[in-house]
Amino acid sequence: MRHIQLRFCAGCGHVFDEIQPNDGQPQWMDAHAYLMKYGFHWEDLDRMDDACPPCARVLAIARGLVHPEMMQAATVS
C-alpha cells in the first residue's frame, strides 16, 4: 500500500503537487485533478493539513494577524 505525503489545503481542498508539477515548480492544484493525474486513490494519501497561499492569506486576515487593507494592497497585481 502506497503512502504519499501530501499537503492538503483545509480551506479550498487543493493539494500541493510536488511530484511532477506542470511547469517544474511545485504548485497547488485541484485534488481531483491530482488524483487523476497520478492515478492515486484518496486512501493512498497521507494528508497533512496545510493552507495554500490564498487561503493562508484569508486565515491570516480572519485571525487578525494582517490588516485587510494591507492585504488588498499586497494582492493587487
Ligand SMILES: [Zn+2]
Ligand atoms: Zn486553499
